[in-house]
Amino acid sequence: MSRPLGGAAAGVALVLLAVLAGTVAQRATDPPTTVAAADVAPTGHTTTVAVTAKDMRYHPDTITVPPGDRLVIELTNDDERRHDLVLANGARTGMVERHGTARLDAGVVGATVEGWCSLPAHRQAGMTLTIVTGAGTHMAADEHGIETVRDATAPTTPAEAVHRVDLHVKEVQIEVAPGVRQLMWTYGGTVPGPVLRGRVGDVFEVTLTNDGTMDHGVDFHAGALAPDQPMRPIDPGESLTYRFTATKAGIWMYHCSTMPMLHHIGNGMYGAVIIDPPDLAKVDHEYVLVQSELYAGADGQVGDLAKMQAEQPDAVMFNGHPNQYAHRPLTATAGDRVRIWVLDAGPNRSSSFHVVGAQFDTVYLEGRRVLGPDDPGGAQVLQLGPASGGYVEAVLPESGHYPFVSHSMVDAERGARGVIEVGPAS
Known part of the structure; x- marks a missing residue:
């Protein structure tokens, strides 16, 4: 039978x-x-x-x-x-x-x-x-085993000028392979944490609550202020209010401020804040990709600090899972202008972001536009070091599948890859 x-x-x-x-x-x-x-x-x-x-x-x-x-x-x-x-x-x-x-x-x-x-x-x-x-029971997943794919669509920019954010530290078990679980330290229960967005001049009031079992904190690169009080570690059950004004545009990292930061960032405590440049134009599609590394520890435990110190990642990934967009692609239509914000959260590996089959006509790197659509040249990569970010734009000319990778090929093989699926123009 x-x-x-x-x-x-x-x-x-x-x-x-x-x-x-x-x-x-x-x-x-x-x-x-x-x-x-x-x-x-x-x-x-x-x-x-x-x-x-x-x-x-x-x-x-x-x-x-x-x-x-x-x-x-x-x-x-x-x-x-x-x-x-x-x-x-x-x-x-x-x-x-x-x-x-x-x-x-x-x-x-x-x-x-x-x-x-x-x-x-x-x-x-x-x-x-x-x-x-086993007994033949399986994850509730599609044919590729993907249970939850992180939506890479960039959040819209809120109309209000004051952003009140409740950010909860949560320590959660995440299955990183069948039967293999890791205890991740997170903001809001996800890796990476939520993407925040605003404009130059906006005020962010972030209430950080530590629902974990050890001390944690947060450092927002999007704000400029003395770190002594707002970035201090807080004990389990405590809260603090972190208030900053966004004075400069860009895509900025936030991360745990508790030492050793290598361990806290490497175990999931990072996220992105987008502050729009004043002249940011509308596009057909806008995505956010946060590149990071995974350093697996013992089953059910936190990430391996020794691997982090030795720079030996088990996976390199966009938005918290290796390869997730290879089987659940980002989408566009032929002729669409696509903007992709990229943040390299590290903690150790650089990124060389590339879309196969596309040429970038716009490159925005660390707060300044280095290439625009009217320039005669084009770009093939967005080169980022840990904690740096920017965006690229391209018009995808025809229908098909456009892979994207970190062009450090060992990291693409480790999982830093995906696909943009472009449908025919109507």
């Missing part, structure tokens, strides 16, 4: 899962560390799973099989290059051509089994798959 099963993928951390499982760093020739158990009692049932190879990933990349079931994988290659699937228990497909299919009999599954593509560097680049045993 056959049980169709669409096992959950870690779409929120497609690269991260391979890293956490310890497979990305292995060579394809390394001996397997986990194979199917030989002494599991066969159930007599067969679980059949459809797996798609696309964008140098398997979808899903985690398959849950009832213990003792025989597993059959139906592999479809939707990528523009050949792939195969090799399992640590010895089962493998042949090489599957573009748009081809193959059927793999994985045998009776009784324990975790790793899988990978055997072509040179494909496994190291993250093309891995994990088979686990």
